[in-house]
Structures are given as structure tokens and as C-alpha cells.
Amino acid sequence: MTDVADRKEDSEPKASGPIRACANVCQAAGCMSLGAEKLMTAISDRIAERGLTDVAVKRVGCVGLCAIGPNVEVPERRQLFEAVDPSSPEAIDRVVDALAGGGDGRPTDTDSFYVNQVRVVLANSGLVDPEDTDDFIAHGGYEALKRVLTTMKPEEVIDEIVTSGLRGRGGAGYPTGLKWRTVAKSLSTDGKYVICNADEGDPGAFMDRRVLESSPQQVLEGMAIAGYAVGATQGYIYVRAEYTLAVKRLRLAIRQAEHAGLLGNSIADTAFRFHIDIRIGAGAFVCGEETALIASVEGGRGTPRPRPPFPAQAGLWGKPTLINNVETLASISAIINHGGEWYKAMGTEKSPGTKVFALAGRVVNTGLIEMPMGVTLREIVYGIGGGIIGGAKFKAVQTGGPSGGCIPAADLDMPVDYESLAKAGSIMGSGGMIIMDETSCMVDVAKYFMDFCREESCGKCVPCRVGTTQLHMLLDKISRGEGELADLDTLEHLADVVKSTALCGLGQSAPNPVFSTLRYFRDEYLAHIQDGVCPAGVCTMNSRVAS
Amino acid sequence: MPPNVTAEATASPSADDKKWKMVDARIRRRGSTPDSLIEVLHSIQEAFGYLELDVLEYVANALGVPLSRVYGVATFYSLFTLKPQGEHTLTVCSGTACYINSATAIFDHLRERLGVKPGETTKDGNLSLLSVRCLSACGMAPAVVLDDVLHGMITPESIDVLLEEIGS
Numbered sequence: 001m002t003d004v005a006d007r008k009e010d011s012e013p014k015a016s017g018p019i020r021a022c023a024n025v026c027q028a029a030g031c032m033s034l035g036a037e038k039l040m041t042a043i044s045d046r047i048a049e050r051g052l053t054d055v056a057v058k059r060v061g062c063v064g065l066c067a068i069g070p071n072v073e074v075p076e077r078r079q080l081f082e083a084v085d086p087s088s089p090e091a092i093d094r095v096v097d098a099l100a101g102g103g104d105g106r107p108t109d110t111d112s113f114y115v116n117q118v119r120v121v122l123a124n125s126g127l128v129d130p131e132d133t134d135d136f137i138a139h140g141g142y143e144a145l146k147r148v149l150t151t152m153k154p155e156e157v158i159d160e161i162v163t164s165g166l167r168g169r170g171g172a173g174y175p176t177g178l179k180w181r182t183v184a185k186s187l188s189t190d191g192k193y194v195i196c197n198a199d200e201g202d203p204g205a206f207m208d209r210r211v212l213e214s215s216p217q218q219v220l221e222g223m224a225i226a227g228y229a230v231g232a233t234q235g236y237i238y239v240r241a242e243y244t245l246a247v248k249r250l251r252l253a254i255r256q257a258e259h260a261g262l263l264g265n266s267i268a269d270t271a272f273r274f275h276i277d278i279r280i281g282a283g284a285f286v287c288g289e290e291t292a293l294i295a296s297v298e299g300g301r302g303t304p305r306p307r308p309p310f311p312a313q314a315g316l317w318g319k320p321t322l323i324n325n326v327e328t329l330a331s332i333s334a335i336i337n338h339g340g341e342w343y344k345a346m347g348t349e350k351s352p353g354t355k356v357f358a359l360a361g362r363v364v365n366t367g368l369i370e371m372p373m374g375v376t377l378r379e380i381v382y383g384i385g386g387g388i389i390g391g392a393k394f395k396a397v398q399t400g401g402p403s404g405g406c407i408p409a410a411d412l413d414m415p416v417d418y419e420s421l422a423k424a425g426s427i428m429g430s431g432g433m434i435i436m437d438e439t440s441c442m443v444d445v446a447k448y449f450m451d452f453c454r455e456e457s458c459g460k461c462v463p464c465r466v467g468t469t470q471l472h473m474l475l476d477k478i479s480r481g482e483g484e485l486a487d488l489d490t491l492e493h494l495a496d497v498v499k500s501t502a503l504c505g506l507g508q509s510a511p512n513p514v515f516s517t518l519r520y521f522r523d524e525y526l527a528h529i530q531d532g533v534c535p536a537g538v539c540t541m542n543s544r545v546a547s
Numbered sequence: 548m549p550p551n552v553t554a555e556a557t558a559s560p561s562a563d564d565k566k567w568k569m570v571d572a573r574i575r576r577r578g579s580t581p582d583s584l585i586e587v588l589h590s591i592q593e594a595f596g597y598l599e600l601d602v603l604e605y606v607a608n609a610l611g612v613p614l615s616r617v618y619g620v621a622t623f624y625s626l627f628t629l630k631p632q633g634e635h636t637l638t639v640c641s642g643t644a645c646y647i648n649s650a651t652a653i654f655d656h657l658r659e660r661l662g663v664k665p666g667e668t669t670k671d672g673n674l675s676l677l678s679v680r681c682l683s684a685c686g687m688a689p690a691v692v693l694d695d696v697l698h699g700m701i702t703p704e705s706i707d708v709l710l711e712e713i714g715s
Contacts, residue, residue: 030697066687069686206683279585283624283679299585362648366688448646
């Protein structure tokens with residue numbers, strides 16, 4: 001953290017000597033909505049009033065604990081200050097006390113939320129100024145890109161990624177190195193493309209948003225390395241329109257990188273050129289599917305098409321196209337810097353590396369965490385997550401969004417990796433985890449997700465368009481206490497048909513929440529049907545005459 | 548998308564010339580090729596608050612794409628609207644974390660207080676109520692966005708305070 005002295009900070013008092021301590025103020029969307037900008041000014045004003053000259057205030061990305069913002073971390077003192085009220089002089093003074101050498105903040109070197117994490121993708125999050133590429137460079141940013149361009153052949157880069165065992169973090173878990181190799185081998189006379197899929201649509205997932213808000217430069221660096229490896233000169237970032245702060249910071253990071261000669265023509269004084277443009281989505285969940293995303297980048301309705309041909313062979317404008325998720329691309333520079341073997345040593349044999357999870361729902365420590373693959377659900381929920389709010393009883397954890405499933409308490413000791421989650425009837429998905437307690441009704445949860453898929457179905461194929469609507473109607477009927485036992489068979493049969501016949505991932509995975517709730521929480525369905533009661537007290541039951 | 552408040556003034560028939568000039572400028576800035584369609588529609592909606600049918604026709608001609616495709620795109624994506632919006636926009640998150648943390652109670656409360664459902668605008672034209680699939684502010688569930696500003700851990704009482712500030 002000594003390099004913070006080099007930073008040009010508009011609101012910090014100019015330090016004459018080296019900086020002794022720095023207050024890192026989280027400026028991700030969550031903390032900003034709680035007044036983090038005002039907080040920065042308040043802290044630097046107070047520093048000036050107290051005449052401290054060798055300390056600083058800095059804008060950083062997500063610190064992790066989103067539910068208790070605005071957060072301020074003083075890394076030199078290993079202290080975190082949560083829910084710092086910008087208008088409370090006492091709260092500000094506590095932070096400034098820490099800068100001055102004392103302080104009584106939450107200790108980050110012993111707190112279970114911090115010590116259990118392994119940060120690769122989030123290494124810069126909460127440490128680097130997301131709006132200052134110079135600061136990113138001061139923390140080792142763009143070194144991997146320079147190294148790749150000056151000392152490695154494209155095949156060597158791909159070999160390193162293959163060695164790392166990195167798998168796509170967008171959900172499906174396809175080996176990233178193999179994808180890169182396919183695109184690199186695809187012949188094209190007039191260009192290839194790299195697309196960063198930042199259309200994070202799963203409700204309950206905010207990993208990509210925070211990565212883009214906290215360290216956009218890291219994603220750009222990963223894209224440029226990918227471009228070099230596969231032979232592309234143009235990249236697109238397809239990002240949700242709702243992510244206004246992420247878009248703003250991406251634009252800024254692109255401009256600064258171009259200015260520094262790290263994007264654009266002759267990057268780092270080599271012959272390699274790579275341009276990145278941003279494409280803004282317009283609110284369609286299906287655009288996370290790669291062929292639908294391509295249709296949207298081309299300016300059309302985001303409807304998927306059958307594969308093959310895969311985008312690696314014929315993607316954007318019919319050219320070979322590499323599509324990787326934000327988190328995948330954010331892992332690249334670390335793999336280049338430390339080597340594929342280093343990355344492979346983390347996690348499990350089949351799912352190497354680390355994964356970012358977004359913890360939300362009825363859990364104490366809501367926020368963003370990064371753990372090696374293979375960690376158990378129990379460690380996540382109780383170790384880092386701090387357990388259930390109010391000490392209530394854990395009921396299920398929902399992973400993978402509308403394409404995933406609900407995992408019950410009996411499976412809490414299951415390792416989190418692609419294979420184990422699939423075996424339990426869920427999916428890794430993008431990494432969103434919603435923790436549920438006894439206040440959630442699993443029939444209603446299944447209905448909620450089916451409503452989502454029904455609304456978001458693009459309508460192109462019948463199984464998805466009609467199937468999700470019919471499934472929703474059945475679930476609605478059951479949740480109102482009007483279901484019959486035969487409905488459960490119909491539900492399972494129909495879900496099976498949709499799963500096997502829908503055109504794209506949205507439809508194929510839409511029945512997953514139904515399957516997993518039926519598998520683990522069948523008793524709740526039966527309570528609705530046979531007894532006319534909702535055990536969680538969520539559903540409004542139509543009164544029935546007891547038979 | 549930033550909600551728009553300047554729409555009415557610029558979209559009135561008497562200001563037609565000005566309106567087409569603005570549309571033209573925005574088309575030029577985004578590139579007059581078929582693949583810029585979504586960017587162009589975003590930009591025009593940002594200026595006028597919604598997409599009028601005659602604007603869609605104009606865009607179709609300018610980009611050289613059939614009107615059916617322009618209309619198809621404008622109606623496919625949930626962020627585009629063909630109806631004028633209220634002066635303020637309140638977007639309520641219906642994502643999983645918000646749903647688990649009683650977003651339904653927020654929706655019920657708003658329906659009762661404002662007399663509108665998501666997708667509708669209050670009779671006085673002051674407020675449009677929208678629902679969004681997920682704001683990705685799950686740490687602050689339940690969350691809403693009022694005129695581009697995110698508010699977290701909302702309760703029926705705290706939303707009343709927000710609504711009173713904008714006179715709704």
C-alpha cells in the first residue's frame with residue numbers, strides 16, 4: 001500500500017512525505033447510494049482540520065460487505081468501518097483516529113469474513129481506484145498484457161490458460177482454454193471478435209457488476225490478452241443498461257487505456273492492435289445466452305439460434321467470436337502473472353481456481369466473497385456468511401438463479417464445484433447464492449422463478465414459450481391450495497418435456513427450480529395439495545371445506 | 548435508463564423541426580447503420596422519454612431497416628417504452644433477494660397508495676411505476692431506484708417518505 005502516495009486525488013490533502021495510512025472509501029453502487037461520495041469529502045475535511053499530513057483518502061471499488069455500507073477500510077491498520085454516517089462527526093473521527101494510528105474498527109485480520117477468502121478476481125477490489133488507470137498500473141495492472149505481447153506467442157498464452165484449468169464463470173463451465181483454442185484455429189480472412197458477456201441477468205447475482213465497478217481495467221486487460229491469443233482486433237463489452245456506474249467506469253477505463261497506449265493501435269509499442277467498444281443491453285434476460293447476445297450486438301431482437309455452428313466458428317457478423325464472461329476475463333491477468341500451475345493448485349481437480357459468490361437473502365453478511373472451488377456450502381453460509389439473520393433456521397440455498405435449484409440443509413456439507421452442484425440438481429450458474437430460512441415457501445419460490453422464465457422467454461420456440469406458461473399456471477394452482485395430486489405428475493412430465501426440447505439454455509434450464517423443489521421439498525407441495533396449508537405461511541390459500 | 552422530463556416540451560407538434568433535428572443528430576452520433584438500431588433507440592428515448600411511432604418510422608428510414616424490425620426491437624426489450632412516462636420514475640426490484648426480503652409488501656403498498664400497477668403512470672402524470680427483474684443491489688434488498696438514485700432496505704414507511712418528497 002505504499003504506492004498510494006503516487007496517486008492524484010482531487011479531494012485529498014496533498015501529502016509532503018510518504019503516506020502512512022489511507023482510508024479506502026468504497027465507491028461501488030451500493031455504498032454510493034448510502035452517501036459514500038459525501039463521506040470521502042467529510043473524511044478529508046476532518047483530516048485537514050486535525051492537521052494530519054501523511055494520510056490520504058481514496059476512492060476504491062467494492063470492499064465486500066454490501067449490506068452494511070458505506071464501508072471504509074484502513075488497510076495499514078487492518079480495520080474496517082461499517083455503516084459510517086457521513087453526517088456524524090463521531091463516526092468520521094473514528095476513521096480519522098485509525099489513520100492517525102489508533103482506531104477501533106472491525107479487525108480485518110481476524111474477522112472470519114475476510115480471513116477465509118482467497119482473492120484473485122477481487123484482488124484489486126477495495127484496493128485500486130476504479131477510475132484511475134495509473135493507480136491500477138501502480139498495483140501491477142497491465143503487466144500481464146505487456147508480458148504477453150513482448151515475450152509470448154499466442155499459442156503459449158492459450159497453453160497457459162489450458163494449464164490453469166479455468167472454466168467459464170458465466171454458468172456452463174466450459175474450459176476457457178479450449179474455447180480460446182477453437183477460436184484461434186478458426187480461419188477468418190476479415191477479422192475475429194472477442195465479446196465480454198456482462199449481461200448479468202440472474203436475479204440474485206451481482207458479481208459482474210461489482211467487478212466492473214471495482215476493477216474495470218482488469219476486465220479490459222483480460223480482453224486484450226484474449227484478443228492477442230485468438231487473433232482478434234476488436235472487442236465488445238455487452239453490458240446491462242441498468243449498470244450505469246459500471247458503464248461509466250468502463251468508458252473511462254477504455255479512454256485512459258487508449259491514452260496510455262494499452263488499447264488501440266500498436267499496444268505497448270508492439271504491432272498488436274485491439275479496440276474495445278461498449279454495447280448496452282436493453283433489458284432482456286435471454287441475451288445472456290451467447291447466440292441471443294450476438295443477435296443483440298448486431299442490433300436485432302435478442303433471440304437465440306440453434307448451435308452448431310458455435311460462435312467460435314461463426315459468431316458476430318458470421319466471424320469466429322470468443323465470448324467470455326466478466327469473471328472469466330478478470331481471472332486472466334492473474335493466471336499470466338502467476339502461471340497456470342499456480343491457478344490449478346487452487347480449488348478442486350475438475351474445478352480449479354477460485355469463484356466469486358454473491359451472498360444475499362436471509363444471511364447476516366450479505367455481500368461479495370471469493371473462495372477456492374470445493375469449499376462447502378456450510379463454510380460459505382455459516383463461516384463467511386455469519387449464519388442466518390436472527391439465528392433462524394436455514395432452509396435452503398438457491399444457486400444459479402432461475403436456471404438453478406434449491407439445495408436443502410442436508411446437503412450443506414457438499415463441496416461447491418460444477419459437478420457436485422449439478423449432481424444435487426442445481427447449477428453453479430454465475431455464482432449468485434440466495435439463502436432462505438423458514439419464512440420462504442418452496443412452492444412459491446418455484447412459482448417465482450417460473451414467472452421469471454415465462455416473462456423472459458423470447459417466444460421463439462414453443463416448448464419454452466408455452467411450457468413455462470403452463471408450468472406457471474400449475475404452480476399457481478397448487479400455491480392457491482387448489483391443486484390435486486395428479487398435478488404433480490403433470491408438472492414433472494411437462495418440466496421434462498421443456499427441459500429436453502427447448503431451443504436454448506433459458507428454456508432447457510427453466511424447469512430446474514421445479515425439479516429441485518419437488519426433489520427436496522415435496523412435503524411442502526403435498527401440504528398445499530392435501531392439507532390446504534402453506535407451511536411457511538406465504539401463500540394465500542383459498543379456503544376449502546375440510547374433507 | 549435515465550427517466551425523461553423534457554419529453555413533452557420537445558415532442559409537441561409545433562416543435563416538429565427541432566424534434567427531427569435532434570433525432571437526426573442522435574442517429575448520426577450512433578452511426579446510421581442497421582446494427583446501431585438499439586443504441587439509436589436508447590439515445591432517442593433518453594431525449595424524449597419514450598419512442599413514438601413516427602420516430603420509429605423515421606429511424607427505420609434513416610437506418611435502412613424495415614419498420615417491422617424497428618418495431619420488433621422496440622417492443623422486444625423491456626427498457627424501451629412506446630408510452631409517455633411520468634415526470635418521475637420509481638423502479639422497484641423484483642429480484643430474488645428482494646423477493647425473499649418482502650418486496651411483495653412494497654408492491655402491495657404502492658398499488659394501494661398510488662393506484663397503479665408496474666408499467667403504469669399515475670393519473671396526474673407525476674410518477675411512472677416500473678418493476679425490474681434485478682437491480683443487482685441484493686445486499687440492500689429490498690431496493691428501489693427513484694429517478695436514477697438507488698435506495699436500499701426499503702420499507703413501506705421509508706418509501707412513503709421518498710414519495711412525499713416528489714409530491715406523489
